[in-house]
Structures are given as C-alpha cells and as structure tokens.
Amino acid sequence: GSEDAPPANLTDDQLLDGLLTAAFSLQSCRSRYEFAGYHQKKPAHKPSPYLIAKLRKYEELQKRCGPGTAPYKKALRRLKSGNGATAAADDCRYLVSISYDRGLGNRILAIVSAFLYAVLTERALLVSQYNGDVAALFCEAFPGTTWLLPDGRRFPLRRLWDLDRKSKESLGTLLKTNAISVAGVNGTSSWSGRPPAYVFLHLDGGADYHDKLFYCDEQQRLLHGTPWLLMKTDSYLVPGLFLVPSLRGELERMFPEKDAVFHQLGRYLLHPANAVWHAITAYHRAHLAGAGQLVGVQIRVYHKETPAVSQVVLDQALSCARREKLLPAAGTTNTSSDQAVLVTSLSSWYYERIRDEVGGAVSGGVHQPSHEGRQQMGNTAHDMRALSEMYLLSTCDVLLTTGFSTFGYVAQGLAGVRPWIMPRRPWWEKEPAMEVPEPPCTRVASPEPCFHSPSYYDCAARRNYDHIGKAVPYVRRCDDVSWGIQLV
Numbered sequence: 001g002s003e004d005a006p007p008a009n010l011t012d013d014q015l016l017d018g019l020l021t022a023a024f025s026l027q028s029c030r031s032r033y034e035f036a037g038y039h040q041k042k043p044a045h046k047p048s049p050y051l052i053a054k055l056r057k058y059e060e061l062q063k064r065c066g067p068g069t070a071p072y073k074k075a076l077r078r079l080k081s082g083n084g085a086t087a088a089a090d091d092c093r094y095l096v097s098i099s100y101d102r103g104l105g106n107r108i109l110a111i112v113s114a115f116l117y118a119v120l121t122e123r124a125l126l127v128s129q130y131n132g133d134v135a136a137l138f139c140e141a142f143p144g145t146t147w148l149l150p151d152g153r154r155f156p157l158r159r160l161w162d163l164d165r166k167s168k169e170s171l172g173t174l175l176k177t178n179a180i181s182v183a184g185v186n187g188t189s190s191w192s193g194r195p196p197a198y199v200f201l202h203l204d205g206g207a208d209y210h211d212k213l214f215y216c217d218e219q220q221r222l223l224h225g226t227p228w229l230l231m232k233t234d235s236y237l238v239p240g241l242f243l244v245p246s247l248r249g250e251l252e253r254m255f256p257e258k259d260a261v262f263h264q265l266g267r268y269l270l271h272p273a274n275a276v277w278h279a280i281t282a283y284h285r286a287h288l289a290g291a292g293q294l295v296g297v298q299i300r301v302y303h304k305e306t307p308a309v310s311q312v313v314l315d316q317a318l319s320c321a322r323r324e325k326l327l328p329a330a331g332t333t334n335t336s337s338d339q340a341v342l343v344t345s346l347s348s349w350y351y352e353r354i355r356d357e358v359g360g361a362v363s364g365g366v367h368q369p370s371h372e373g374r375q376q377m378g379n380t381a382h383d384m385r386a387l388s389e390m391y392l393l394s395t396c397d398v399l400l401t402t403g404f405s406t407f408g409y410v411a412q413g414l415a416g417v418r419p420w421i422m423p424r425r426p427w428w429e430k431e432p433a434m435e436v437p438e439p440p441c442t443r444v445a446s447p448e449p450c451f452h453s454p455s456y457y458d459c460a461a462r463r464n465y466d467h468i469g470k471a472v473p474y475v476r477r478c479d480d481v482s483w484g485i486q487l488v
C-alpha cells in the first residue's frame with residue numbers, strides 16, 4: 001500500500017474508544033494514534049455513542065462545507081459582497097475561531113470551546129492563524145478537509161485579531177445600537193434592518209453584559225441563520241454553554257459525564273504535529289518512562305510578579321506535596337520511591353530546589369524539559385515547547401498545578417486527572433503572596449478547566465442567578481477562581 005494509506009488494524013485504545021476514526025494515515029500525524037499509549041490508566045468514562053455519532057456527522061459537515069467546496073465559495077461570495085442575508089436551510093454556515101495574542105493554554109481552551117459550539121450549531125469550524133503557528137503545532141483535525149482558515153487574500157476579512165468589543169459587527173454593539181430589536185416577554189428578537197452576513201462574538205475576559213447576552217436563547221435563535229460567526233475568546237466557554245437552555249439537552253446527551261467534556265473533546269480534536277510529538281516522545285522515553293508513578297508539578301508565576309522566583313511559591317508546592325504525600329518527605333535519601341517527577345516552569349529555580357529536596361528519594365529522578373525565562377508571543381518554537389510540556393504533564397499520574405493557569409488546565413483536562421491545585425493570587429495583583437496559604441493546595445472537584453468569565457445573567461428570569469449551582473447541579477464555582485464556573 002501507499003505510505004499514506006489509512007492504517008488497517010488500530011485497536012479500540014488507539015482510537016480512544018471510538019472518538020477517533022481510522023481515516024488518517026499514521027505518518028501524517030503520529031500523535032493521533034500513539035497518544036493513548038502514554039496513559040497507563042484507562043479513562044474513567046468512555047465517550048457516549050451519541051457523542052461518537054455526532055462527531056462522525058460533524059466530520060461529514062466539515063468535508064461538505066470546508067474551504068475549496070462549492071458551498072464554501074458561495075458563502076465566501078456572500079461575505080465579500082457584504083450583502084446581508086439569512087442562510088438557507090441547506091447552505092453551509094461557519095464559525096471562525098480567532099487566534100490572537102494570548103498564551104497557548106488560553107488559545108487551546110478557545111479552540112475547544114469554538115469546536116463544541118460549532119458542533120452544537122452545525123457550523124463548519126475554521127481556526128484563524130496567528131503567525132501561522134496553528135499549523136505548526138497541530139495536525140489537521142478532520143479527515144479529508146482542513147480546519148485552517150485560508151489566510152491573506154483568500155479571505156475577505158483582514159486583521160481579525162483587531163476585532164474587539166467596540167467593533168460595530170459585535171453582537172454586544174448590535175444589541176446596544178438597536179440593530180437588533182429585542183423581544184418583549186415571550187417574544188423573539190429580530191434584526192431591525194437587513195440581517196448581517198457576519199456577526200462578531202466578543203467573548204474574551206473583557207466581555208460585558210451585552211456581549212454575554214450570547215448565552216441567551218433569544219440571541220442563539222437570532223444567530224442561527226447568520227452565515228458567518230467570528231468568535232474571539234481566551235476562555236473555556238463550555239460550562240457557559242451548558243447554562244444555555246436550548247443547548248443543554250443536546251449537551252447532556254453528548255456528555256452523560258460532565259467531568260470529561262474537555263478530556264474527550266481535547267483528545268478528539270488536538271493532536272500535536274509530528275515535530276512536537278517527536279519532542280514529547282523522545283523526552284518521555286529518555287526521562288520519564290519506566291517509573292512506577294509520574295508526578296507532574298506545574299509552577300506558574302507571572303513574570304510581572306516580583307521577584308520572578310518566589311520562595312513562598314516553592315514552599316507552597318513543597319508543603320502541598322508533603323501534606324498530601326505526593327512525594328517522599330524532603331531530605332529522605334535512602335527510601336527510594338518508584339516515582340519520577342516532571343517539573344514545568346518558566347524558571348529553572350523551582351526545579352533545582354525540588355531536585356535538591358526530593359531528588360535523592362525518587363528512583364526516576366526530577367526533570368524539567370525547558371526553562372524559557374519568560375512568556376513570549378508569536379514565537380512558534382516557544383509555543384512548541386509549551387505544547388510539549390502540556391502533553392508531558394498530561395501523561396502524569398498525579399498532578400500538582402498552579403491555580404488560575406490555563407496551561408495547567410489543558411494538562412489536567414487531557415490527562416483526565418483531578419489535580420491538587422495551589423491557590424494563587426490573580427495576575428493583576430501586583431504584590432506577590434507573602435506567606436503560604438492554608439491549606440497550600442486542594443484537590444479540585446474535576447479535571448475540567450475553569451471558565452473565568454461566565455455570564456451571571458439568567459436570561460429566562462431576566463435577572464442574575466442567586467446561586468449559579470442551583471441552575472444545573474453539575475455547574476459549580478471553581479475551587480481556584482471564586483467567580484469562575486466549572487463542570488463537575
């Protein structure tokens with residue numbers, strides 16, 4: 001057979017119990033069918049047959065509507081002409097996920113959120129590139145088509161990352177300027193003039209009340225026929241989607257287990273490109289494989305914080321590890337535990353201290369793949385190392401992560417592991433913590449990422465929720481971010 005022939009005999013494990021199809025060649029994307037082999041434990045929940053069927057249907061939609069197809073050309077012409085219109089029932093509709101200057105963890109949460117919304121609303125997903133790095137980081141997600149938004153002259157809208165709350169095409173602005181006539185009680189909203197060819201959804205951390213009316217059924221109904229939606233977010237919107245009544249039924253069928261949504265979607269959608277996967281597997285083989293238990297420690301200190309290395313943060317991690325017996329007691333030298341420790345951080349200082357403390361007592365040693373010094377934007381090699389480390393952390397049996405960090409969320413979600421999370425001050429607090437909080441860490445309720453900027457508005461009741469957990473029992477306040485919500 002040809003080099004690119006689809007593989008014949010993949011196991012259920014390799015196919016993640018049906019999440020993946022065997023439609024891709026092994027060579028094109030090694031991680032796709034190899035990732036499962038890096039997890040010793042079987043996932044707690046198998047994907048539901050309904051989710052699997054939904055994904056297969058979605059792959060057909062993406063193939064029918066993706067770039068290069070006749071429906072795509074038609075939709076593009078409509079976008080170019082700027083002629084407002086409502087998509088006909090058999091037209092293809094699109095969701096563009098806008099990449100912009102955010103860390104990789106944030107961007108991954110954004111892409112997974114956009115994907116789920118696209119599946120729910122039967123829109124083809126197109127991920128915009130930011131410095132071309134999506135293609136360098138990930139394999140194509142869907143068979144026989146592309147998920148990358150064609151760039152440059154081939155797409156009529158430019159500089160998508162510049163769209164913001166003030167943009168006249170944003171849903172929030174449209175609502176504020178009465179381009180949408182909002183329904184009275186029991187009525188429905190409608191476009192005041194001609195419906196627009198595209199609507200921009202401003203759903204990042206700075207979204208305001210009007211932007212967040214996106215999470216209301218009324219707005220969902222209105223947006224249904226819009227041919228193009230452009231979504232800009234840095235958050236994990238999924239818990240917010242579960243709070244939209246018209247989406248909830250479908251979501252509950254797809255995900256009988258609410259604490260495995262990111263785990264399943266991330267493992268379906270995201271596959272490190274070959275160069276990244278090579279780095280992951282080579283590092284794993286050289287330093288981590290063979291240990292009875294892998295312990296991952298993720299230390300995230302924002303570089304704006306002074307000092308850049310913090311004794312308090314180190315003490316917090318060590319105190320958590322001691323208290324929860326994640327690692328042998330510091331100073332133990334002769335009792336060798338069958339563990340290896342993976343430390344990730346922008347600085348090497350934490351790694352060196354942890355190695356000094358426990359290195360003698362763990363048979364597999366203490367390891368740190370890189371220490372990048374500081375966070376960089378738009379540097380593909382830097383992002384590739386970040387992605388490798390998220391995936392290496394996701395192979396760990398035990399995770400100790402830093403609260404608030406989307407980098408850690410991606411690792412825990414892919415792993416399907418409930419981490420011990422160290423509470424930390426939000427990034428806008430200029431002063432570093434002066435003492436270790438008590439307790440230094442807590443075991444979080446689920447591996448799901450926390451949604452940092454939910455809407456508190458109960459659209460049906462037309463006022464804010466009294467208590468978010470009353471709306472649906474599996475949406476709760478996050479352990480690490482008091483105003484965030486999480487699926488459990």
Ligand code: GDP
Nearest residue numbers: 103104105106344345346375385386405406407
């Ligand atoms: P968050 O800011 O903690 O929510 O995580 P993000 O991933 O969104 O942004 C942080 C960025 O800083 C990452 O994408 C990396 O570029 C970099 N970074 C932070 N911590 C690490 C680390 O432990 N290892 C590596 N390689 N990069 C890191």
